[in-house]
Structure formats: C-alpha cells, structure tokens
Amino acid sequence: MRHQSIWAATATLPQFPPLTGNIHVDVCIVGAGISGLTTAYMLARAGKRVAVIDDGPVAGGMTQMTTAHLTNQLDDRYSELEKLHGREGARLAADSHTSAIDRIETIVRQERIECDFMRVDGYLFCAEGDTRETLERELEAAHRAGLRAVELVERAPFASFDSGPCLRFPNQGQFHPLKYLARIAVAIQHEGGRIFTGSHADEIEGGVPAVVHVGQHVVTADAVVVATNVPVNDLVAIHTKQAPYTTYVVGARVPRDAISPLLAWDTGDPYHYIRLYEDLLIVGGEDHKTGQGHDTRERYTRLEAWARARFPMMGPVEFQWGGQVMETQDYLAFIGRNPMDHENIFVVTGDSGMGITHGTIAGMLLSDLILGRTNPWEKLYDPSRVTLRAAGEFARENSNVALQYTDWLTGGDVGSAEEIAPGSGAIVRRGLDKIAAYRDEQGRLHERLAKCPHLGCVVQWNPAETTWDCPCHGSRFDCYGKVINGPANSDLAPAERSREQRAA
Numbered sequence: 001m002r003h004q005s006i007w008a009a010t011a012t013l014p015q016f017p018p019l020t021g022n023i024h025v026d027v028c029i030v031g032a033g034i035s036g037l038t039t040a041y042m043l044a045r046a047g048k049r050v051a052v053i054d055d056g057p058v059a060g061g062m063t064q065m066t067t068a069h070l071t072n073q074l075d076d077r078y079s080e081l082e083k084l085h086g087r088e089g090a091r092l093a094a095d096s097h098t099s100a101i102d103r104i105e106t107i108v109r110q111e112r113i114e115c116d117f118m119r120v121d122g123y124l125f126c127a128e129g130d131t132r133e134t135l136e137r138e139l140e141a142a143h144r145a146g147l148r149a150v151e152l153v154e155r156a157p158f159a160s161f162d163s164g165p166c167l168r169f170p171n172q173g174q175f176h177p178l179k180y181l182a183r184i185a186v187a188i189q190h191e192g193g194r195i196f197t198g199s200h201a202d203e204i205e206g207g208v209p210a211v212v213h214v215g216q217h218v219v220t221a222d223a224v225v226v227a228t229n230v231p232v233n234d235l236v237a238i239h240t241k242q243a244p245y246t247t248y249v250v251g252a253r254v255p256r257d258a259i260s261p262l263l264a265w266d267t268g269d270p271y272h273y274i275r276l277y278e279d280l281l282i283v284g285g286e287d288h289k290t291g292q293g294h295d296t297r298e299r300y301t302r303l304e305a306w307a308r309a310r311f312p313m314m315g316p317v318e319f320q321w322g323g324q325v326m327e328t329q330d331y332l333a334f335i336g337r338n339p340m341d342h343e344n345i346f347v348v349t350g351d352s353g354m355g356i357t358h359g360t361i362a363g364m365l366l367s368d369l370i371l372g373r374t375n376p377w378e379k380l381y382d383p384s385r386v387t388l389r390a391a392g393e394f395a396r397e398n399s400n401v402a403l404q405y406t407d408w409l410t411g412g413d414v415g416s417a418e419e420i421a422p423g424s425g426a427i428v429r430r431g432l433d434k435i436a437a438y439r440d441e442q443g444r445l446h447e448r449l450a451k452c453p454h455l456g457c458v459v460q461w462n463p464a465e466t467t468w469d470c471p472c473h474g475s476r477f478d479c480y481g482k483v484i485n486g487p488a489n490s491d492l493a494p495a496e497r498s499r500e501q502r503a504a
Helices: 034-045 078-111 130-143 177-190 294-308 355-371 388-409 499-504
Strands: 023-030 050-054 118-125 149-153 166-174 194-197 203-205 212-213 217-226 242-253 263-267 273-277 280-290 317-328 334-337 345-347 424-430 433-439 444-448 458-460 468-469 475-480 481-484
Touching: 023 034, 023 212, 034 050, 034 499, 050 217, 050 242, 078 130, 078 166, 078 177, 078 355, 130 149, 130 166, 166 242, 166 263, 166 273, 177 194, 217 355, 242 294, 280 317, 280 388, 294 317, 345 355, 424 458
Parallel strands: 023 050, 023 217, 050 194, 118 263, 217 345
Antiparallel strands: 118 166, 149 166, 203 212, 212 217, 242 280, 242 317, 263 273, 273 280, 334 345, 424 433, 433 444, 458 468, 468 475, 475 481
C-alpha cells in the first residue's frame, strides 16, 4: 500500500531551478499550488511579468492531497451560508464555484490539457440518523442561490447500497489535478512567467516595491500574492478566523463499470466524500482538528470499514493519504488584500474543503484586483470581513486554541526517549523544555524543540502521517522537524543533544 495520493503516484511534474539572483517582476506569487499557479497563469496571460516561488516542487503541498471534487455543492451547505451571508451571499458563492468549474473546463480546452476532465453528477445523501427534511431544506436554499437544476431524487445510482433520498447536483466535474497543473506551469513559462522551486520565502515586505527575501536573494515586485495554503506572512490577522482540520483518504480498486463516474457526499459531520478515478474508488472523511486526533491510524481503519460496508466489491486499499483543510468561521475562503498590511500584499487561504474551486476562484479574483478590474465576488471573499453571525464559531475555535497552551504544564507522552520504538515519535519532557523526539527505522534518535515557531504551541505526533502537527493553527513539520505547512515559516528549533545522542 502506498502512503501517497493517486495523483502524486501517476503524474510527472516539470522541474524548475531555484532562484539564484535578484529579480524584479510585476507580481511575485509565493506558493506553487492550485491557487498560486492559477493566479500566475491568468496574470501572465494578461501580459504581467510574474514569478512563482516555492520551497518545494510544483504542486508539492496540499494541492497534491486533494480528491479534486469540482463542485458547486458546498460542504457547509447553502442553508448555513444563507444564515451567515444572506441570500445574495449564497447566490454569489454558488456563482463563483460554478464559474470556477467552467473556467477549469475552458483552460483544459484552450491549453489542450490531458487531465481526464469530465462532467459528472454529484449526489448529497443522508448520513445515518439524518432525515429527508435536511435535504429538503438544502434543496430550497440551493434553488434560492440560483442552482435551479438541483433536484431531490429517491436514491443515488449505487448498485451496492441504497443511499435513500438524495439531492442531485448536475454538471459537476472531476479531473487529475497534477496533470492539470503540470501543463499550467508550462503554459506560465510560455507566457513569459518564471517559476523557481527549492526557494523559501524567508520574509515578505509590503511597500513600493514589495520585497520577498529568498535566502541571499530578493524578488521585488509591484504586488505579492501569498498562496501558501496558510499565510506565512502574519501572526494573527487571518489565523484567528480559521481553524485547521486533518482529513483522510483511502483508494481501492473496484470492477470496471461497477460504479458510474460521479461525486457523492453524505450529510455527516464530519462528512464522507466519494469519487472515482478510472477504476479506483476514492473515499475520504474522518476529519479532526489538526494536532488533536490521538487515534490517527484508526481513522484509516474506520474510513475503510465505512467504505467497504457500502462497496463490498472493493479490493485491498492501495492508496492512503491525509491532507489539511482550513475551515473559516463563516465557511468561505479569504481571498484578497491581506488585513493590516500594505495594499499590494494579497492572500488566499481558507479552502473550507473546497480547495480546487476556491483556488481557481482565487486566480480569477486576484488577477482582477491586481489588474484593476471589478469583480462581483470581492466583498464576499474579503479577508478583512467580520461576520457577526459567526461570532459563536469564532469564540469556540479560539477557546480551543487557548486550551492547547496548557500542554506546557503536562508531562511528556513517554518518560524518556528510550521508550520510543523505531519509526515512531513522542513528546519528552526535559526540564522546562518539551522535546519532539523521533526514532528512525535504523534506531537513530532525532530531537527538536516541540515549540511551534509560529506562536509557541506544543506540537503533537501524528503516527498516521509521521508528522509533527501544531494543535493551535495547523503548522505541520516532517518527522525530522522540517516545516511542511504554515503558518510557521521555519523548522522546529534544534534541541540540546540527549545523552543517547552524545553516546552514539
């Protein structure tokens, strides 16, 4: 079984060099995922000189962990969006996600991208214990949002289990996200854009010009877009308004034609989501607050059991992977000018489980803002917005964050590093410090300070993903302490060598 996404296993991505000198461009984009590359593509097509920088490879972050549902069926439901944003806000949300699917299809056609794009229907069905009334409320809200073609049907087209009544969302989409982005990256170059990988943005300064510090070099630009999934250029302005959740995915083969190509979701919380890629059934769910799930390996087991109960024709699980989604307090992404920053610094974050369409919306909206064009979605996605009706969610999530700091008052996961088995990690208390200790498969011990460099929470070991995860704002680090997901923008600090390490 592979612990990677099907996309990473089946795509060849173009390679790009690191930044080796100072450059000036019209727009510098930090982050080469779906949001950054789409924004760069649209700006380059409009004649702007763009540079994309990323400390990893193209699409090497959370974009490769998506299940790539292209849908205007929002996982937080139109009935809830309407309460927070009003009918007009819900209508604009529906319009933006519908437009994102259409734009992806247009780009696929214009660039002749072979990425298995197809239009499919989507089905929202009841989780165990839920009722038809939930679907009826959502149907009415979807119609008010302008999705008049959504209809209530008696069951989804699954032969292996009866879903019961469900909503059919016609004309949704699916594709192979990395095949798509591989071609987008090449198209950016053809339009005169430049992409630099292995290039870490150490610091981002607004002003005229804006400056992005990359090691010994700088990129100066008229505007900067921070598209790093979670912004790495501020401490609290955005992070108090969204929360990180980890989600899990399994993939197993099914007989060809056993399931028709479709998208599907249940109404659970957390919910399950389903799609096909060729003959691979992809099922996700079992979400939990990042850094706060202490049964992460069991999440895969439960997810497989849920899927196998409904699709008994499944073969062995061949792929499993986890990703992180940022849930905003009012269920919509933050796309626009960075709050409390210079006017020429833009951010995109808060995918709320809709990363591919939100990332495409970001490309459309940010390119309009930078080019001085009006966009009807600007206010809806404004990162500075305050949604008073979401105050309860804001208070709940930030109370949860505050609680995590009490981890400094507790002992370690184990009494000493000698108790840690090969291939495992644990927190060890050493005086006033907490140590993130990982023992590799060869038995060597690797230790870092367990203090997240963002705002000082104690990171937690995730055995399913072999990562150190921050339970406060979602920073993630590999087993050796190297940062792989913001808002932290640096690695876990070195720890004083233990007696075991000194003796080795």
